[in-house]
Amino acid sequence: MPAARSTGINGRLAEGRDLAAVVTISHLVKKYGAFTALSDVSLTVGAGEFLTLLGPSGSGKTTLLMSLAGFADPDSGSIRIGDREIMGVEPHKRNIGMVFQSYALFPHMTVGENVAYPLKLRGVGRADREDRSRRVLSAVQMPGYENRRIDQLSGGQRQRVAVARAIVFEPDIILMDEPLSALDKKLREELQIELKHLHRRLGSTIIYVTHDQKEALTLSDRIAVMNRGQIVQIAKPQEMYEHPASAFVADFIGYSLLLPIARSDSSSVDKSQLGALADNPYALLVVRPEKLDIVSEDHRQPGHFYFTSEVKDVVYQGDIVMVYARLKSGEDIVVRRDSRFATLQALPRGGSPMRLALHQSDTSLVTDDRAGVAPLAS
Amino acid sequence: MAIAGKSHGVRIWPLAAPGIALVSFVVLPFLWLGGLSFIAGGEISLANYTRMIENSSYQAIILRTLQLSAIVTLVVIVIGYPTAYYINTRSRIAATFLLGCVAIPFWTSLLVRTYAWMVILQRNGIVNGWLQDLGLIERPLRLSNSFLGTSVGMIHIMLPFFIFPLYSAMKQIDMDLVRAARGLGASRTNAFWQIFVPLSGPGLFAGSLLTFVLCLGFYVTPQLLGGGNVTVISMKIQENITNYSDWGAASALGVVLLVIVGVLLFGASRLGARLGAQ
Numbered sequence: 001m002p003a004a005r006s007t008g009i010n011g012r013l014a015e016g017r018d019l020a021a022v023v024t025i026s027h028l029v030k031k032y033g034a035f036t037a038l039s040d041v042s043l044t045v046g047a048g049e050f051l052t053l054l055g056p057s058g059s060g061k062t063t064l065l066m067s068l069a070g071f072a073d074p075d076s077g078s079i080r081i082g083d084r085e086i087m088g089v090e091p092h093k094r095n096i097g098m099v100f101q102s103y104a105l106f107p108h109m110t111v112g113e114n115v116a117y118p119l120k121l122r123g124v125g126r127a128d129r130e131d132r133s134r135r136v137l138s139a140v141q142m143p144g145y146e147n148r149r150i151d152q153l154s155g156g157q158r159q160r161v162a163v164a165r166a167i168v169f170e171p172d173i174i175l176m177d178e179p180l181s182a183l184d185k186k187l188r189e190e191l192q193i194e195l196k197h198l199h200r201r202l203g204s205t206i207i208y209v210t211h212d213q214k215e216a217l218t219l220s221d222r223i224a225v226m227n228r229g230q231i232v233q234i235a236k237p238q239e240m241y242e243h244p245a246s247a248f249v250a251d252f253i254g255y256s257l258l259l260p261i262a263r264s265d266s267s268s269v270d271k272s273q274l275g276a277l278a279d280n281p282y283a284l285l286v287v288r289p290e291k292l293d294i295v296s297e298d299h300r301q302p303g304h305f306y307f308t309s310e311v312k313d314v315v316y317q318g319d320i321v322m323v324y325a326r327l328k329s330g331e332d333i334v335v336r337r338d339s340r341f342a343t344l345q346a347l348p349r350g351g352s353p354m355r356l357a358l359h360q361s362d363t364s365l366v367t368d369d370r371a372g373v374a375p376l377a378s
Numbered sequence: 379m380a381i382a383g384k385s386h387g388v389r390i391w392p393l394a395a396p397g398i399a400l401v402s403f404v405v406l407p408f409l410w411l412g413g414l415s416f417i418a419g420g421e422i423s424l425a426n427y428t429r430m431i432e433n434s435s436y437q438a439i440i441l442r443t444l445q446l447s448a449i450v451t452l453v454v455i456v457i458g459y460p461t462a463y464y465i466n467t468r469s470r471i472a473a474t475f476l477l478g479c480v481a482i483p484f485w486t487s488l489l490v491r492t493y494a495w496m497v498i499l500q501r502n503g504i505v506n507g508w509l510q511d512l513g514l515i516e517r518p519l520r521l522s523n524s525f526l527g528t529s530v531g532m533i534h535i536m537l538p539f540f541i542f543p544l545y546s547a548m549k550q551i552d553m554d555l556v557r558a559a560r561g562l563g564a565s566r567t568n569a570f571w572q573i574f575v576p577l578s579g580p581g582l583f584a585g586s587l588l589t590f591v592l593c594l595g596f597y598v599t600p601q602l603l604g605g606g607n608v609t610v611i612s613m614k615i616q617e618n619i620t621n622y623s624d625w626g627a628a629s630a631l632g633v634v635l636l637v638i639v640g641v642l643l644f645g646a647s648r649l650g651a652r653l654g655a656q
Contacts, residue, residue: 069561091560092569104558108576118562169563 020048020205021082021172023068028077030063030229037063038074039229045173045207050199052208052216055226056252064226065175065209069098081172092121097166097174101181103158105150111137111161112146118169136168137161139198156187163198173205180215192218213253217241225249232369242362246369250286257333258284261365269327270306283365289322289336291362294348295355305363307356309333311348323347325354415629426630436614440634443610446525446600447593450532454589457533458540459582463574465541466548477545484538492602495531496522499603523605531599539592540585547581580650587646591639611635 023045030038038060045051053061066072068079070091079086086094105114115133116124124132130146137143140160145153153161159179166174180188180195196219199206210216216223217237224234225248233245244250247258259269261283285305292307299306309325312332321344323335335356337343348354418425430436465476483491498504499521506518521527551574559569575582597612604610611631618628 069557071557071560090565091557092563092565094561095563096561098558098561100554100558102552102554104552104554106555106559106573108579117559117564121563121568165562 020203022047023173023205023207024078024080025064025068026078026080028064028067028074028079030060030067030072030074036229037072038067038077041077041229041231043224043231043234045205046221048203048205050196050206050208050219050221052210052220052223053226054210054213054216054223054252056211059226060229061209061211061226062177063229065177065207068173068207069096069175070094095169095172097169097171099159099162099166099174099176099179101178103162103179105158105161105165107150109150110146111142111148111150111153114150114161115146115165115168118165122169132168133164136164139167139201140164141194155183156191159183159191163195167198167202167204171204173207176206176208178210178212179208181210181212188215189218195219217253223253225252227252243364244286244366247284247366248369250284250364250366254288255334256289257287257331258366258368259287259331260368261285269329270308284368286363286366287333287358288362289334291358292333292335293357294323294335294337294346295357297355299355299357301357303360305358305360307333307358309354309356311350311352311354313350314347316344321347323354325356411625411629412633414625415633417626426626429627430630430634436631439609439611439614440638442608443594444638446528446532446596446608446610447590450529450536450593451586451590453529453533454536454540455582455586458537458544458585461537462541462544462548465545477542480538480541483534488535488598491535492531492599495527495534495603499527499530522603523607525604525608527603527605528600528608531603532593532596535599536589536592540589542585543588544578544581544585547584548578551577583646583650587642591642594635594639 023043025041025043025045028038028041030036041060041064043051053064055061063072067074068086070086070089074087077087081094081096106117109117112130112133115136116129119129119132133146134143137145140163142157142160142164145157145161150158150161159182162179166176180191183191192215199219208216208219217240220237222234222236223240224231225240226232227248233240233249235243235245240249241253244253250256250258261269295306307327309327311323311325313324315322315324316339319339321337321339323337325333325335327333333356335354337347415426416422416424430440461480465473465480468476500506501518501520501522503521505521506515509515510518521530555577556569556573559573560566564572595612596610597616600608600610601613601616611634615628615631618624618631
């Protein structure tokens with residue numbers, strides 16, 4: 001067993017061996033006075049899975065993460081890592097690696113001391129400690145930084161050190177609380193890719209919290225969208241984006257126009273090519289800007305919705321162009337196009353009519369659950 | 379150019395007021411007293427300083443002052459650190475209330491507090507009364523007019539000076555660091571000693587230094603609670619002036635006190651810089 005421990009992470013870094021744990025959360029409830037932070041949350045995270053908790057602030061995602069780490073104390077429910085119940089177990093006995101939003105690196109210790117700290121607490125000898133910290137620092141692209149002070153590091157470097165410290169002691173699972181939110185966009189995108197690669201090499205179970213839907217789509221094996229203390233949908237990124245389960249999810253992930261399809265005016269929306277589809281009077285049609293085609297007046301093919309609109313504005317944004325238009329029934333609709341020369345030439349001008357086509361595979365119908373969208377944590 | 383310069387000069391001139399005040403009320407009196415310390419019997423001499431070296435009672439007084447200040451500072455740390463820590467863990471409302479409790483004696487006159495301690499600690503005072511009623515002692519303890527009484531009074535007076543800077547330093551500590559340590563495997567005790575205490579170091583250092591330096595110059599409390607049994611530098615200075623009208627001797631003691639404080643502050647800033655650089 002000790003032999004396995006000492007070779008574990010380095011072995012994993014080298015061979016991608018899978019030693020990860022399954023996390024089973026059942027019926028977790030946490031109330032702060034009248035505010036329900038977690039309302040009967042159940043969730044299973046597979047061994048080696050990268051699961052992201054996504055939601056607006058006050059949705060319960062951070063409370064859920066803090067409950068896993070042991071810094072929040074749920075009122076009832078169960079959390080199991082593998083077959084070990086960890087509810088009520090003190091944080092330091094949970095064997096969970098955590099990366100904080102602020103990184104929480106100890107300013108009075110060097111980079112090396114920070115990374116070796118969890119090993120020191122576990123009674124690992126000095127030579128072994130230094131050896132393992134060195135290897136983990138290399139794994140996060142920070143070789144040779146052992147003797148640097150924390151205040152000498154840039155934001156991206158601190159983030160890497162925080163990750164190194166969270167993985168060096170081979171925790172059963174790794175938790176990350178918006179670890180990239182303090183970085184600028186370009187660095188954030190670079191580190192997203194790095195994290196994804198590191199996850200593949202480690203094969204650990206990672207539970208990640210973010211409010212950035214693009215980050216969630218990029219990193220995750222699965223995404224759990226939370227709202228009002230509940231998980232409203234769990235799905236793979238592509239499925240989540242293409243087939244949101246509710247208006248809340250459709251609205252939160254990506255931009256979409258939600259069109260009450262049965263009530264829509266036939267002069268604006270032409271459903272003639274869709275047969276009996278979409279007669280649910282409460283359903284909303286998810287219309288994403290990049291899924292729309294600008295087509296000619298006589299374009300008619302099976303499986304398409306057609307919209308008649310008038311162009312209000314064309315906004316050039318460098319890599320893309322946004323065409324803002326209004327349906328005859330009054331709803332605003334946005335079309336996203338690339339900015340190649342030929343595309344730009346063909347775009348309609350402001351004030352001119354525009355016919356739009358949307359294939360049924362590029363949309364879905366959702367129920368309107370937004371009426372009761374919770375106010376933010378009071 | 380000349381006109382512009384002149385109008386500028388007129389506007390800027392009031393800004394020199396603090397400088398002038400500093401020179402007239404601090405620098406000049408200091409130089410005056412410093413000069414006086416080198417005058418003995420109407421002539422320029424080092425007699426005021428040589429006396430301090432030759433006369434062992436002066437050394438005893440200086441040592442006693444340092445000893446009193448050190449003991450008071452140590453006890454203030456032992457009582458003040460847990461107090462500041464406790465206040466820091468409370469909610470904002472509770473913390474404000476508790477800081478108020480610390481501050482109330484701070485706003486009460488030093489003289490009033492010292493007299494209060496005299497009443498409490500005297501031969502027939504509350505403490506002796508209780509101890510006798512409980513049968514712990516037969517005869518009253520000598521609590522006032524002693525080193526012990528002086529220490530108690532000074533500790534009480536110095537606590538706010540220590541707690542406030544320490545509390546504000548603790549307030550700055552990112553509690554995520556302590557949480558991070560816990561998550562990485564540190565027990566409550568380990569996280570406290572390995573993370574919280576080192577991070578509160580600057581505040582602890584500043585508070586202790588402030589306490590120690592203020593103690594060195596204490597006069598009222600040792601005078602009243604010491605009952606003539608505790609002689610500190612400030613009392614000797616007063617004695618030299620009021621009893622002997624020997625301004626030279628008094629000034630020399632003042633200079634010695636100033637040098638001790640100066641050396642301490644210099645050493646502390648060096649130490650602080652080294653700790654900060656680590």
